[in-house]
Amino acid sequence: MNPQTDTQLRPIDLAREHGLSTQAIRNYEDAGILPATVRTPTGYRAYTPLHARALRAFLALLPGHGHRTASAIMRAVNDGDVAGALRLIDESHVQLLDDRRTLQAVEGALRDLDPAGTKTRPEADTGTGTTPAPRTGPRDTFIGPLAAQLRLRPATLRTWERAGLVRPRRDPQTGYRVYDEAAVRDARLTHQLRRGGYLLEQIAPLIAQVRSAGGLEPLEAALEDWHGRLSDRGRALLAGAAALDAYLDHLDRRR
Structure with a gap:
């Protein structure tokens, strides 16, 4: 992958789309939620559409998985450990199934x-x-x-x-x-x-x-x-999976 061949985006460009601060964008990169950027000759971070897709995937994963698991999923993907990311997703689905069974038991x-x-x-x-x-x-x-x-x-x-x-x-x-x-x-x-x-x-x-x-x-x-x-969690897991799949597909095409 060569981020330098993509259209360059500023932190504010990513932040505005989702109502975030530019500091949040930098924090997400530092946490491994977004892939690493390259620096411009003047030292600024150069984001690309790849980072925009990663951010959309992470924000879509949040409602269903929570911040900790969603962050771990994105770090695994960005480190090339797709199997590890999918395993984390499976665990969230198992937890949802357990919660459904608990509700059924209570009823x-x-x-x-x-x-x-x-x-x-x-x-x-x-x-x-x-x-x-x-x-x-x-x-x-x-x-x-x-x-x-x-x-x-x-x-x-x-x-x-x-x-x-x-x-x-x-x-x-x-x-x-x-x-x-x-x-x-x-x-x-x-x-x-x-x-x-x-x-x-x-x-x-x-x-x-x-x-x-x-x-x-x-x-x-x-x-x-x-x-x-x-039900909301189930729908959120589906939405997060769709956004993550789009990000993975974009990574595959770049490779």
Whole structure:
């Protein structure tokens, strides 16, 4: 390749097309996102249509891949490691597929939740009925009945509590864990996701979303938004691939 045979462009020419600063253009070159330029006899950087295509490719990759991966893709291409660049693109697609599966798992878990199942008779942790039950709400329950309902050991619910996935309150008189409707919901949702193979650290942000939404019904809007964001990412990955392909095609023709 011989950049000197191309039409020369100034940094401002590349910057104006995308509303960037000339310093950003220089930073992109220094980071390897743009191929190296040649210098004019007066010391100025001489950009070419090749750099313009590289910049378009990078900016198209950004929405789908993020700055770090998009930068790595462009550096790999400019270093001649096209296979490495394609591998990075594949990893972004795998991540998107994983996110889609997570969303499907959350939706499946929410469908499996039975609000009627939260109506359990308050009992003590011991389950013997010999200890007077403290005053609770109509849908409150205790660790023994909830564990039996979910077919879990009480120790599992305690583990989830330590991980912040379930937040029972403590009865001030007996010290027993009291699971209100929200805590039962979180336990059931955690149980469904664990059955789907998800780790506790993967479940935590999903439980946080349910809590921030104020319950399951308001979460429907969040799930719809989640679908939209995943679709936007998918389209962005396609747009980035098209722009990168145009850049690669231009490199091939120059060779």
